Amino acid sequence: MTSLLQVERLVVAYDDIQVLREVSLEVREGEAVGVIGPNGAGKTTLFKAIAGLLRPRAGHIAWEGIRLDGRPAHDVARRGIVYVPAERELFPQMTVADNLTLGAYAARAGVRSRLARVYELFPRLAARRPQRSETLSGGEQQMLAIGRAVMARPKVLLLDEPSTGLAPRVVAAVYHQLTTLRRDGLTILLAEQQVPLALSFCDRIYVLENGHVVLSGPPQALLNDPALKRAYLGVEVAP
Protein backbone atom coordinates (compact mmCIF):
# COMPACT_ATOMS: atom_id res chain seq x y z
CA MET A 1 0.00 0.00 0.00
CA THR A 2 1.25 3.44 -0.87
CA SER A 3 1.68 5.90 1.90
CA LEU A 4 -0.52 8.95 1.35
CA LEU A 5 -0.08 11.11 4.40
CA GLN A 6 2.88 11.30 6.73
CA VAL A 7 3.02 13.39 9.86
CA GLU A 8 6.45 13.59 11.39
CA ARG A 9 7.43 14.90 14.81
CA LEU A 10 4.71 17.50 14.62
CA VAL A 11 4.73 20.22 17.28
CA VAL A 12 1.76 22.56 17.60
CA ALA A 13 1.48 25.16 20.34
CA TYR A 14 -0.95 27.86 21.34
CA ASP A 15 1.23 30.65 22.70
CA ASP A 16 3.40 28.86 25.27
CA ILE A 17 1.34 25.74 25.67
CA GLN A 18 2.43 22.79 23.56
CA VAL A 19 -0.61 20.81 22.52
CA LEU A 20 1.14 18.37 20.21
CA ARG A 21 4.64 17.19 21.12
CA GLU A 22 6.38 15.42 18.28
CA VAL A 23 3.44 13.44 16.99
CA SER A 24 4.16 11.10 14.10
CA LEU A 25 1.63 9.10 12.16
CA GLU A 26 1.03 7.67 8.73
CA VAL A 27 -2.02 6.98 6.59
CA ARG A 28 -1.80 4.57 3.67
CA GLU A 29 -4.09 4.35 0.70
CA GLY A 30 -7.41 2.64 1.40
CA GLU A 31 -6.87 2.51 5.15
CA ALA A 32 -9.09 3.69 7.96
CA VAL A 33 -6.84 5.03 10.69
CA GLY A 34 -8.21 5.98 14.08
CA VAL A 35 -6.93 8.50 16.60
CA ILE A 36 -8.29 7.99 20.09
CA GLY A 37 -7.57 9.61 23.40
CA PRO A 38 -9.21 11.61 26.15
CA ASN A 39 -10.53 15.14 25.82
CA GLY A 40 -7.69 17.60 25.44
CA ALA A 41 -5.25 14.98 24.18
CA GLY A 42 -4.73 16.99 21.00
CA LYS A 43 -6.86 15.10 18.48
CA THR A 44 -8.61 18.15 17.07
CA THR A 45 -5.38 20.15 17.08
CA LEU A 46 -3.72 17.39 15.05
CA PHE A 47 -6.54 17.40 12.50
CA LYS A 48 -6.59 21.19 12.25
CA ALA A 49 -2.86 21.25 11.66
CA ILE A 50 -3.16 18.69 8.85
CA ALA A 51 -6.08 20.61 7.33
CA GLY A 52 -4.06 23.83 7.28
CA LEU A 53 -6.16 25.65 9.87
CA LEU A 54 -3.25 25.74 12.34
CA ARG A 55 0.41 26.34 11.67
CA PRO A 56 2.72 23.78 13.26
CA ARG A 57 5.70 25.09 15.18
CA ALA A 58 7.97 22.23 14.14
CA GLY A 59 7.95 18.93 12.31
CA HIS A 60 6.34 18.35 8.98
CA ILE A 61 3.35 16.98 7.13
CA ALA A 62 3.91 15.29 3.78
CA TRP A 63 1.25 14.42 1.24
CA GLU A 64 2.08 12.37 -1.84
CA GLY A 65 5.66 13.49 -1.53
CA ILE A 66 5.10 17.24 -1.11
CA ARG A 67 5.09 19.31 2.06
CA LEU A 68 1.69 20.28 3.29
CA ASP A 69 2.45 22.26 6.45
CA GLY A 70 2.36 26.01 6.03
CA ARG A 71 -0.11 25.80 3.14
CA PRO A 72 -3.47 27.54 3.60
CA ALA A 73 -6.57 25.43 4.31
CA HIS A 74 -8.16 25.97 0.89
CA ASP A 75 -5.01 24.71 -0.79
CA VAL A 76 -4.94 21.58 1.39
CA ALA A 77 -8.61 20.93 0.59
CA ARG A 78 -7.94 21.32 -3.14
CA ARG A 79 -5.33 18.57 -2.94
CA GLY A 80 -7.96 16.12 -1.75
CA ILE A 81 -7.41 16.20 2.01
CA VAL A 82 -10.89 17.09 3.12
CA TYR A 83 -11.58 17.89 6.76
CA VAL A 84 -14.95 17.34 8.44
CA PRO A 85 -14.62 19.20 11.76
CA ALA A 86 -16.64 18.33 14.85
CA GLU A 87 -18.27 21.77 14.53
CA ARG A 88 -19.25 20.80 10.95
CA GLU A 89 -18.80 24.38 9.68
CA LEU A 90 -21.82 24.29 7.37
CA PHE A 91 -23.37 27.29 5.62
CA PRO A 92 -26.38 27.85 7.89
CA GLN A 93 -28.56 29.97 5.60
CA MET A 94 -27.99 27.89 2.51
CA THR A 95 -30.05 24.94 1.45
CA VAL A 96 -28.85 21.38 1.81
CA ALA A 97 -28.42 21.25 -1.98
CA ASP A 98 -26.30 24.44 -2.03
CA ASN A 99 -24.14 23.19 0.84
CA LEU A 100 -23.44 19.98 -1.05
CA THR A 101 -22.79 21.76 -4.34
CA LEU A 102 -20.23 24.02 -2.66
CA GLY A 103 -18.39 20.91 -1.54
CA ALA A 104 -17.60 20.32 -5.21
CA TYR A 105 -16.14 23.83 -5.63
CA ALA A 106 -12.67 22.49 -6.38
CA ALA A 107 -13.85 19.39 -8.28
CA ARG A 108 -16.64 20.55 -10.55
CA ALA A 109 -16.69 17.86 -13.21
CA GLY A 110 -19.52 15.38 -12.70
CA VAL A 111 -21.24 17.31 -9.92
CA ARG A 112 -24.69 15.98 -10.78
CA SER A 113 -23.77 12.33 -10.61
CA ARG A 114 -21.90 12.82 -7.34
CA LEU A 115 -24.86 14.71 -5.91
CA ALA A 116 -27.07 11.78 -6.85
CA ARG A 117 -24.59 9.42 -5.18
CA VAL A 118 -24.60 11.47 -1.95
CA TYR A 119 -28.40 11.53 -1.90
CA GLU A 120 -28.41 7.79 -2.41
CA LEU A 121 -26.00 7.38 0.47
CA PHE A 122 -27.92 9.79 2.74
CA PRO A 123 -31.63 9.54 1.84
CA ARG A 124 -32.46 11.89 4.70
CA LEU A 125 -30.51 14.64 3.00
CA ALA A 126 -32.39 14.00 -0.23
CA ALA A 127 -35.66 14.55 1.62
CA ARG A 128 -34.39 17.85 3.02
CA ARG A 129 -32.85 19.18 -0.20
CA PRO A 130 -34.55 22.63 -0.22
CA GLN A 131 -34.23 23.23 3.54
CA ARG A 132 -31.71 25.60 5.09
CA SER A 133 -28.99 23.62 6.80
CA GLU A 134 -29.57 25.44 10.12
CA THR A 135 -32.99 23.76 10.35
CA LEU A 136 -31.52 20.23 10.30
CA SER A 137 -31.11 17.99 13.32
CA GLY A 138 -27.63 17.28 14.66
CA GLY A 139 -27.43 13.93 12.92
CA GLU A 140 -28.57 15.37 9.61
CA GLN A 141 -26.02 18.16 9.92
CA GLN A 142 -23.30 15.58 10.49
CA MET A 143 -24.46 13.70 7.40
CA LEU A 144 -24.48 16.95 5.45
CA ALA A 145 -20.94 17.73 6.57
CA ILE A 146 -19.78 14.28 5.45
CA GLY A 147 -21.79 14.57 2.23
CA ARG A 148 -20.26 17.96 1.47
CA ALA A 149 -16.80 16.47 1.98
CA VAL A 150 -17.62 13.53 -0.33
CA MET A 151 -18.66 16.05 -3.00
CA ALA A 152 -15.04 17.27 -3.05
CA ARG A 153 -13.94 13.84 -4.31
CA PRO A 154 -11.52 13.42 -1.38
CA LYS A 155 -8.42 11.27 -1.44
CA VAL A 156 -8.49 11.18 2.34
CA LEU A 157 -11.28 12.20 4.65
CA LEU A 158 -10.36 13.67 8.04
CA LEU A 159 -13.31 12.95 10.31
CA ASP A 160 -13.21 14.69 13.66
CA GLU A 161 -15.52 13.01 16.19
CA PRO A 162 -18.50 12.36 13.92
CA SER A 163 -20.43 10.83 16.84
CA THR A 164 -20.27 13.88 19.13
CA GLY A 165 -23.65 14.93 20.45
CA LEU A 166 -25.61 12.35 18.49
CA ALA A 167 -28.06 9.76 19.77
CA PRO A 168 -26.78 6.15 19.59
CA ARG A 169 -29.22 5.27 16.81
CA VAL A 170 -27.98 8.21 14.72
CA VAL A 171 -24.36 7.31 15.40
CA ALA A 172 -25.06 3.82 14.10
CA ALA A 173 -26.59 5.28 10.93
CA VAL A 174 -23.63 7.60 10.35
CA TYR A 175 -21.13 4.76 10.83
CA HIS A 176 -23.15 2.55 8.52
CA GLN A 177 -22.76 5.19 5.81
CA LEU A 178 -19.06 5.61 6.58
CA THR A 179 -18.62 1.86 6.16
CA THR A 180 -20.18 2.12 2.70
CA LEU A 181 -17.76 4.91 1.81
CA ARG A 182 -14.86 2.79 3.02
CA ARG A 183 -15.99 -0.11 0.90
CA ASP A 184 -15.87 2.25 -2.10
CA GLY A 185 -12.18 2.66 -1.36
CA LEU A 186 -12.14 5.97 0.53
CA THR A 187 -9.18 6.52 2.86
CA ILE A 188 -10.21 7.82 6.28
CA LEU A 189 -8.44 9.36 9.25
CA LEU A 190 -10.86 9.34 12.15
CA ALA A 191 -10.79 10.89 15.62
CA GLU A 192 -13.27 9.27 17.93
CA GLN A 193 -14.10 9.56 21.64
CA GLN A 194 -16.10 6.37 21.68
CA VAL A 195 -13.25 3.89 21.71
CA PRO A 196 -15.22 0.73 20.82
CA LEU A 197 -16.52 2.46 17.69
CA ALA A 198 -13.02 3.39 16.59
CA LEU A 199 -11.68 -0.08 17.34
CA SER A 200 -14.33 -1.79 15.27
CA PHE A 201 -14.15 0.66 12.36
CA CYS A 202 -10.41 1.18 11.88
CA ASP A 203 -7.51 -0.87 10.50
CA ARG A 204 -4.98 0.85 12.73
CA ILE A 205 -5.21 3.00 15.82
CA TYR A 206 -3.04 5.69 17.38
CA VAL A 207 -3.62 6.50 21.04
CA LEU A 208 -2.94 10.15 21.81
CA GLU A 209 -2.38 11.36 25.36
CA ASN A 210 -1.18 14.82 26.40
CA GLY A 211 0.02 15.49 22.89
CA HIS A 212 2.02 12.27 22.61
CA VAL A 213 1.35 9.08 20.72
CA VAL A 214 1.53 6.57 23.57
CA LEU A 215 0.41 3.48 21.68
CA SER A 216 -0.28 2.44 18.12
CA GLY A 217 -1.15 -0.65 16.17
CA PRO A 218 -4.07 -2.69 14.86
CA PRO A 219 -7.16 -2.76 17.12
CA GLN A 220 -6.63 -6.41 18.02
CA ALA A 221 -3.19 -5.72 19.44
CA LEU A 222 -4.47 -2.73 21.41
CA LEU A 223 -7.33 -4.75 22.84
CA ASN A 224 -4.78 -7.01 24.46
CA ASP A 225 -2.98 -4.07 26.02
CA PRO A 226 -3.87 -3.84 29.72
CA ALA A 227 -3.15 -0.11 29.94
CA LEU A 228 -5.59 0.69 27.15
CA LYS A 229 -8.23 -1.55 28.58
CA ARG A 230 -8.02 0.19 31.91
CA ALA A 231 -7.92 3.68 30.49
CA TYR A 232 -10.52 3.51 27.74
CA LEU A 233 -12.68 0.47 28.00
CA GLY A 234 -13.26 0.66 31.72
CA VAL A 235 -12.23 -2.93 32.10
CA GLU A 236 -10.20 -3.68 35.19
CA VAL A 237 -7.42 -6.10 34.45
CA ALA A 238 -6.04 -8.34 37.14
CA PRO A 239 -2.40 -7.53 37.86
Next chain:
Amino acid sequence: MIPILFDGVVQGLQLALLAVGITMIYGLGGILQLAHGQVAVMAAMVAALLIAAGVNAVLASAAGILAVALFSVAMDWSLLRPAYRYRGEERLLLSLVLTLGLAFLVDGFLTFRYPEIALTLRLRTPSVVVGGITVRTASIAVSVLAAAAFTLLALFLVKTWLGRAVRSLMQNDVGAALCGINADRTRTFIVGLSGLLAGLAGIAQGLFSSVGPEMGSEFTILALIVAVVGGVRSLTGTVTAGLLLGVVNAFASYLVGTYMTLILLLGVALVTILVRPQGLLAYWA
Protein backbone atom coordinates in the same frame (compact mmCIF):
# COMPACT_ATOMS: atom_id res chain seq x y z
CA MET B 1 -48.13 61.63 -4.55
CA ILE B 2 -47.20 59.14 -7.25
CA PRO B 3 -44.41 61.25 -8.79
CA ILE B 4 -42.86 61.65 -5.33
CA LEU B 5 -43.10 57.93 -4.71
CA PHE B 6 -41.45 57.23 -8.07
CA ASP B 7 -38.76 59.76 -7.27
CA GLY B 8 -38.19 58.01 -3.97
CA VAL B 9 -37.89 54.62 -5.63
CA VAL B 10 -35.32 55.96 -8.08
CA GLN B 11 -33.32 57.55 -5.27
CA GLY B 12 -33.67 54.33 -3.32
CA LEU B 13 -32.26 52.23 -6.15
CA GLN B 14 -29.34 54.61 -6.35
CA LEU B 15 -28.74 54.46 -2.62
CA ALA B 16 -28.87 50.67 -2.76
CA LEU B 17 -26.38 50.67 -5.61
CA LEU B 18 -24.03 52.67 -3.45
CA ALA B 19 -24.61 50.67 -0.26
CA VAL B 20 -24.46 47.16 -1.67
CA GLY B 21 -20.69 47.43 -1.96
CA ILE B 22 -20.31 48.34 1.70
CA THR B 23 -22.47 45.36 2.61
CA MET B 24 -20.51 42.92 0.47
CA ILE B 25 -17.07 44.13 1.56
CA TYR B 26 -18.12 43.99 5.20
CA GLY B 27 -19.74 40.59 4.86
CA LEU B 28 -16.81 39.08 3.03
CA GLY B 29 -13.77 40.81 4.41
CA GLY B 30 -14.87 42.12 7.80
CA ILE B 31 -13.91 45.58 6.61
CA LEU B 32 -15.94 48.76 6.75
CA GLN B 33 -15.05 50.72 3.63
CA LEU B 34 -15.32 54.38 4.65
CA ALA B 35 -13.95 55.65 1.35
CA HIS B 36 -16.81 54.11 -0.61
CA GLY B 37 -18.43 57.45 -1.44
CA GLN B 38 -15.06 58.75 -2.58
CA VAL B 39 -14.85 55.80 -4.98
CA ALA B 40 -18.20 56.86 -6.45
CA VAL B 41 -17.01 60.45 -6.77
CA MET B 42 -13.77 59.37 -8.43
CA ALA B 43 -15.70 57.56 -11.15
CA ALA B 44 -17.65 60.73 -11.83
CA MET B 45 -14.48 62.84 -11.81
CA VAL B 46 -12.66 60.55 -14.24
CA ALA B 47 -15.70 60.66 -16.53
CA ALA B 48 -15.92 64.47 -16.23
CA LEU B 49 -12.22 64.90 -17.04
CA LEU B 50 -12.50 62.64 -20.08
CA ILE B 51 -15.61 64.45 -21.31
CA ALA B 52 -13.77 67.76 -20.89
CA ALA B 53 -11.01 66.24 -23.03
CA GLY B 54 -13.55 65.53 -25.74
CA VAL B 55 -14.35 61.87 -25.12
CA ASN B 56 -17.88 60.63 -25.79
CA ALA B 57 -19.98 60.72 -22.58
CA VAL B 58 -20.95 57.05 -22.60
CA LEU B 59 -17.36 55.93 -23.14
CA ALA B 60 -16.11 58.36 -20.52
CA SER B 61 -18.63 57.03 -17.99
CA ALA B 62 -17.64 53.44 -18.70
CA ALA B 63 -13.97 54.38 -18.34
CA GLY B 64 -14.72 56.10 -15.01
CA ILE B 65 -16.49 53.00 -13.68
CA LEU B 66 -13.70 50.70 -14.86
CA ALA B 67 -11.05 52.99 -13.37
CA VAL B 68 -12.56 52.88 -9.89
CA ALA B 69 -13.05 49.12 -10.07
CA LEU B 70 -9.30 48.80 -10.71
CA PHE B 71 -8.57 51.38 -8.02
CA SER B 72 -10.56 49.26 -5.55
CA VAL B 73 -8.63 46.13 -6.45
CA ALA B 74 -5.38 48.03 -5.96
CA MET B 75 -6.65 49.26 -2.61
CA ASP B 76 -7.41 45.68 -1.55
CA TRP B 77 -3.91 44.57 -2.50
CA SER B 78 -2.03 47.44 -0.92
CA LEU B 79 -3.76 49.62 1.64
CA LEU B 80 -5.92 46.91 3.22
CA ARG B 81 -3.16 44.32 3.39
CA PRO B 82 -2.13 45.17 6.98
CA ALA B 83 -5.77 44.82 8.08
CA TYR B 84 -6.06 41.33 6.60
CA ARG B 85 -3.28 40.11 8.90
CA TYR B 86 -5.75 40.46 11.76
CA ARG B 87 -9.17 38.99 12.33
CA GLY B 88 -12.45 40.12 13.81
CA GLU B 89 -12.61 43.36 15.73
CA GLU B 90 -8.95 44.26 15.26
CA ARG B 91 -9.30 43.98 11.51
CA LEU B 92 -12.46 46.08 11.57
CA LEU B 93 -10.84 48.85 13.63
CA LEU B 94 -7.72 48.91 11.50
CA SER B 95 -9.85 49.05 8.35
CA LEU B 96 -11.78 52.04 9.73
CA VAL B 97 -8.58 53.99 10.19
CA LEU B 98 -7.10 52.96 6.85
CA THR B 99 -10.17 53.67 4.74
CA LEU B 100 -10.96 56.89 6.58
CA GLY B 101 -7.42 58.01 5.82
CA LEU B 102 -7.94 57.09 2.19
CA ALA B 103 -11.19 59.09 2.16
CA PHE B 104 -9.42 62.20 3.46
CA LEU B 105 -6.61 61.71 0.98
CA VAL B 106 -8.98 61.41 -1.98
CA ASP B 107 -11.12 64.36 -0.82
CA GLY B 108 -8.07 66.52 -0.32
CA PHE B 109 -6.48 65.59 -3.61
CA LEU B 110 -9.64 66.09 -5.67
CA THR B 111 -10.69 69.41 -4.10
CA PHE B 112 -7.13 70.73 -4.34
CA ARG B 113 -6.32 69.53 -7.84
CA TYR B 114 -9.73 69.65 -9.58
CA PRO B 115 -11.87 72.12 -7.63
CA GLU B 116 -13.85 73.16 -10.71
CA ILE B 117 -14.43 69.79 -12.30
CA ALA B 118 -17.85 68.22 -11.86
CA LEU B 119 -19.81 65.64 -13.79
CA THR B 120 -23.11 66.76 -15.26
CA LEU B 121 -24.74 64.43 -17.74
CA ARG B 122 -27.67 65.64 -19.80
CA LEU B 123 -29.94 63.31 -21.71
CA ARG B 124 -31.18 64.58 -25.06
CA THR B 125 -34.86 64.30 -24.10
CA PRO B 126 -35.20 65.72 -20.56
CA SER B 127 -38.64 64.29 -19.81
CA VAL B 128 -41.42 62.09 -21.14
CA VAL B 129 -45.09 61.76 -20.22
CA VAL B 130 -46.06 58.34 -18.91
CA GLY B 131 -49.74 57.81 -18.07
CA GLY B 132 -50.36 61.52 -17.65
CA ILE B 133 -47.36 62.03 -15.38
CA THR B 134 -44.26 63.84 -16.51
CA VAL B 135 -41.20 61.74 -15.73
CA ARG B 136 -37.57 62.70 -16.16
CA THR B 137 -35.82 60.44 -18.63
CA ALA B 138 -32.87 60.40 -16.24
CA SER B 139 -35.08 58.72 -13.64
CA ILE B 140 -36.10 56.04 -16.11
CA ALA B 141 -32.51 55.52 -17.23
CA VAL B 142 -31.23 55.20 -13.66
CA SER B 143 -34.02 52.81 -12.67
CA VAL B 144 -33.29 50.60 -15.65
CA LEU B 145 -29.53 50.66 -14.97
CA ALA B 146 -29.94 49.90 -11.27
CA ALA B 147 -32.51 47.17 -11.86
CA ALA B 148 -30.22 45.58 -14.45
CA ALA B 149 -27.26 45.80 -12.07
CA PHE B 150 -29.19 44.15 -9.25
CA THR B 151 -30.57 41.43 -11.51
CA LEU B 152 -27.10 40.61 -12.77
CA LEU B 153 -25.74 40.67 -9.23
CA ALA B 154 -28.47 38.31 -8.02
CA LEU B 155 -27.89 35.94 -10.94
CA PHE B 156 -24.16 36.04 -10.29
CA LEU B 157 -24.61 35.21 -6.61
CA VAL B 158 -27.07 32.38 -7.15
CA LYS B 159 -26.00 30.81 -10.42
CA THR B 160 -22.23 31.00 -10.67
CA TRP B 161 -19.55 29.15 -8.74
CA LEU B 162 -17.83 32.37 -7.75
CA GLY B 163 -21.15 33.82 -6.59
CA ARG B 164 -21.81 30.76 -4.44
CA ALA B 165 -18.32 31.12 -3.01
CA VAL B 166 -19.10 34.73 -2.11
CA ARG B 167 -22.27 33.73 -0.27
CA SER B 168 -20.52 30.88 1.50
CA LEU B 169 -17.75 33.20 2.70
CA MET B 170 -20.34 35.62 4.06
CA GLN B 171 -21.80 32.79 6.14
CA ASN B 172 -18.81 30.76 7.25
CA ASP B 173 -15.25 31.43 6.17
CA VAL B 174 -13.82 28.28 7.78
CA GLY B 175 -16.40 26.13 6.00
CA ALA B 176 -15.56 27.88 2.74
CA ALA B 177 -11.84 27.19 3.15
CA LEU B 178 -12.62 23.52 3.79
CA CYS B 179 -14.42 23.49 0.42
CA GLY B 180 -11.26 24.75 -1.27
CA ILE B 181 -12.41 28.35 -1.67
CA ASN B 182 -9.64 30.94 -1.71
CA ALA B 183 -10.99 33.69 0.53
CA ASP B 184 -8.36 36.29 -0.41
CA ARG B 185 -8.93 36.04 -4.12
CA THR B 186 -12.71 36.00 -3.82
CA ARG B 187 -12.58 39.03 -1.56
CA THR B 188 -10.38 40.99 -3.95
CA PHE B 189 -12.87 40.28 -6.70
CA ILE B 190 -15.77 41.49 -4.54
CA VAL B 191 -13.92 44.67 -3.55
CA GLY B 192 -13.45 45.35 -7.27
CA LEU B 193 -17.09 44.60 -8.03
CA SER B 194 -18.19 46.88 -5.18
CA GLY B 195 -16.05 49.64 -6.61
CA LEU B 196 -17.67 49.11 -9.99
CA LEU B 197 -21.18 49.41 -8.50
CA ALA B 198 -20.18 52.51 -6.53
CA GLY B 199 -18.82 53.99 -9.74
CA LEU B 200 -22.12 53.27 -11.45
CA ALA B 201 -23.94 55.04 -8.60
CA GLY B 202 -21.62 58.05 -8.91
CA ILE B 203 -22.20 58.31 -12.66
CA ALA B 204 -25.95 57.87 -12.17
CA GLN B 205 -25.99 60.80 -9.77
CA GLY B 206 -24.47 62.87 -12.55
CA LEU B 207 -27.73 62.50 -14.45
CA PHE B 208 -29.61 64.39 -11.71
CA SER B 209 -27.16 66.90 -10.36
CA SER B 210 -23.54 67.75 -10.81
CA VAL B 211 -21.14 65.48 -8.93
CA GLY B 212 -18.18 67.40 -7.62
CA PRO B 213 -15.02 66.56 -5.70
CA GLU B 214 -16.49 67.43 -2.29
CA MET B 215 -19.40 64.95 -2.34
CA GLY B 216 -17.58 61.80 -1.25
CA SER B 217 -18.31 61.96 2.47
CA GLU B 218 -22.00 62.55 1.92
CA PHE B 219 -22.17 59.49 -0.34
CA THR B 220 -20.31 57.40 2.24
CA ILE B 221 -22.65 58.47 5.03
CA LEU B 222 -25.76 57.74 2.97
CA ALA B 223 -24.40 54.34 1.99
CA LEU B 224 -23.54 53.54 5.61
CA ILE B 225 -27.05 54.44 6.76
CA VAL B 226 -28.56 52.16 4.12
CA ALA B 227 -26.18 49.32 4.96
CA VAL B 228 -26.92 49.59 8.68
CA VAL B 229 -30.68 49.76 8.21
CA GLY B 230 -30.54 46.80 5.83
CA GLY B 231 -28.34 44.72 8.08
CA VAL B 232 -24.71 44.83 7.12
CA ARG B 233 -24.61 41.26 5.86
CA SER B 234 -27.83 40.99 3.92
CA LEU B 235 -28.02 41.98 0.26
CA THR B 236 -31.80 41.84 -0.04
CA GLY B 237 -31.88 43.86 3.17
CA THR B 238 -29.66 46.49 1.58
CA VAL B 239 -31.92 46.83 -1.45
CA THR B 240 -35.05 46.99 0.73
CA ALA B 241 -33.46 49.57 3.02
CA GLY B 242 -32.32 51.60 0.02
CA LEU B 243 -35.87 51.71 -1.35
CA LEU B 244 -37.34 52.54 2.07
CA LEU B 245 -34.89 55.35 2.74
CA GLY B 246 -35.20 56.66 -0.80
CA VAL B 247 -38.96 57.01 -0.38
CA VAL B 248 -38.57 58.55 3.09
CA ASN B 249 -36.04 60.95 1.63
CA ALA B 250 -38.30 61.97 -1.25
CA PHE B 251 -41.32 62.58 0.95
CA ALA B 252 -39.23 64.39 3.54
CA SER B 253 -37.84 66.82 1.00
CA TYR B 254 -41.34 67.40 -0.37
CA LEU B 255 -43.16 67.77 2.94
CA VAL B 256 -40.52 69.20 5.28
CA GLY B 257 -37.65 70.44 3.19
CA THR B 258 -34.30 69.16 2.04
CA TYR B 259 -32.49 70.49 5.11
CA MET B 260 -34.32 67.95 7.28
CA THR B 261 -33.87 64.84 5.17
CA LEU B 262 -30.49 63.70 6.44
CA ILE B 263 -31.70 64.11 10.01
CA LEU B 264 -34.79 62.04 9.20
CA LEU B 265 -32.69 59.34 7.53
CA LEU B 266 -30.40 59.16 10.54
CA GLY B 267 -33.53 58.97 12.68
CA VAL B 268 -34.73 55.95 10.71
CA ALA B 269 -31.31 54.34 11.13
CA LEU B 270 -31.39 55.05 14.87
CA VAL B 271 -34.82 53.51 15.29
CA THR B 272 -33.74 50.47 13.29
CA ILE B 273 -30.69 49.97 15.49
CA LEU B 274 -32.87 50.24 18.58
CA VAL B 275 -35.62 47.93 17.37
CA ARG B 276 -33.77 45.52 15.10
CA PRO B 277 -30.03 45.83 15.68
CA GLN B 278 -29.39 43.07 13.16
CA GLY B 279 -31.04 45.08 10.38
CA LEU B 280 -34.33 44.77 8.55
CA LEU B 281 -33.72 41.48 6.79
CA ALA B 282 -30.51 40.40 8.43
CA TYR B 283 -29.24 36.88 8.07
CA TRP B 284 -28.68 36.48 11.77
CA ALA B 285 -32.30 36.72 12.75
